[in-house]
Amino acid sequence: MRLHRLEVEGFGPFRARQIVDFDAFADDGIFLIAGRTGAGKSSILDAVCFGLYGGVPRYEGGEKRLRSDHCEPEDPSEVVVEFSTPSGRYRVTRSPEYLRPARRGGGMTKQAAAVSLEESTASGWVGRAARAVDVAQELDEILQLSREQFLQVILLAQNRFSEFLLAGSRDRQSLLRRLFGTERFEDVQARFDERRRQAEQALGSRLATVVARLEEAERLVTDAGLGGENGGGEDIGGETTETATTPTVQDRLDALGRALARAEYRSERRASERADAERRSAEADARRTAV
Template sequence: MKLHRLELTGFGPFRNTQIVDFDAFETDGIFLIAGRTGAGKSSVLDGVCFGLYGGVPRYEGSERRLRSDHCDPADPTRVVVEFTAGDTRWRVTRSPEYDRPKQRGTGMTTEPHRAQLDEWIDGEWVGRAARPVDVARDLDEILGLNQQQFLQVILLAQNRFAEFLLAKNDDRQRLLRRLFGTRTYEGYQTALDERRRAAEAHVTTAGEGVQMLLAEAETMLAADGLEGIDAEATDPGAAAVDAEAGTSLEDRIAAVARGVQRAAYRADSLRRESDEAEATHRAADRAHTDLVALRDAQTDRARARDALAAREAEQPAIDADRSILDAAREAEELRPVLEAEAAAEIALSSALATEERALAQWQTVVVAIEA
């Protein structure tokens, strides 16, 4: 944040409008606000703090103390602060609560706390907020610091520095905590201490767990006989292990690690043997399947041969039946002729009978005529 201009009217010791042009000292670097006691040096800083945050630390938040005692009842009280935050220029205008004459009638009325925030855009001021609560919310986002933080890191409150120089060590430490808000960092320190203690407890618990797991691993390796196996006989790349190895935690872990390597080597060997056995089993299963298929084929062939021999034994009877069948087929061709002959014989017999009856009737008729 960079200050450009401060305007004070009816504020602190200033009844008339006073303007501080900070831009006029821009090229001077560090500058000093100097003057006699009561000249209003602190009021300049009070005006900046009041304009930005609506309060002054040395007055303990009493805004009625902000109005100049030299003001007539009708004189206004106003503070205007122009500043730049980021790449934007802002102007905040603020008036404290004070009593003024009524515009109608007699007596006094209370002028409420007023605030307005404007932004400099294209050569003119554009209003952004017109209520104290809205101005405070927008300035909190623009400045990035609340009033307490501003007073701790930017504007040291009056009499706080002298109090610090004259204070005892314990009081100075408390004052530093109050000025710079170190309670947060003390909280961090306390939290870190608690985390350290928790980590130490966790390490202790984990160490006990490691001891227990290490003992179980040693028991399992001993039960599997891995401690007495020659490393060169099982794994040519492994180093021989001294039977009288040290009993420190590191030596025990190293011994268990070597045992695990041996177990891994044995597991790899057993895995390879299992893979080979599985391959042999699959080959035997395929051979068994082929033999079963061959046996079934041979059984089918023997059954076919037996059926063929039985058919060959029946061949003479089959040939006789075939001859009868051929004769029957040939006779079947004569069936219409035979049936026609039988029908003709029947018709001939009927005709002869009819002829006999006719001749008999004829004889009767002839005899009758002759008589």
């Protein structure tokens, strides 16, 4: 969305009609609204928000304060916002509710809030809606931003900015969370944290199973006298060398692999000894039979 023109009359500190031509600053890319305190800098932004959404964030719905205190009873209050989006160029004219002199019988009567939406065409401005509910629906479709989203990503309300500056670090984080709607990212982070905890629990359970099986295998190796390790060292030529490091799971698996190789060698040797014993037994049986 791009702002082109703003007109305010009888709004905030502005009694007489004021015009802000944003297109005059378009080539600069960035500009500063400067002035003394109370000059109406924030009221310009208030007018933009009021024109588009019918409310002012500084007053949190306090539209009773929108009409200028400088107005005479018969002075009008009106905001005109001209803007464009990829879908076209539009103009919103909005007036707050206020009291004006009654046309009959004297006294004061309530002037109802009014709003209209127009679209720029080749033949000029053409009305699109003139009821508050219709204008709101049209603007929702045109702007693609709710009031809260507009205040989060385009216009930071003055009261929230001062609140942010004065807040502590924890409160500031909470305020930023509210301003930029980061709850969904925190929900995603919470889901990932939960999945991480579940994965860690599953890994811990499987690791415990592996460790238990390792311990059982090491016990069998010890009972069978197949261990080459003793207290973290390894027998080399009948002597034991001690190491200060704690063996890892992979180290223990490697040690079990070596024990398995010893067992296979022992099994092959026992098989060879058995075959030799059976051969000698058969020869002895043959000699006994001959005798």
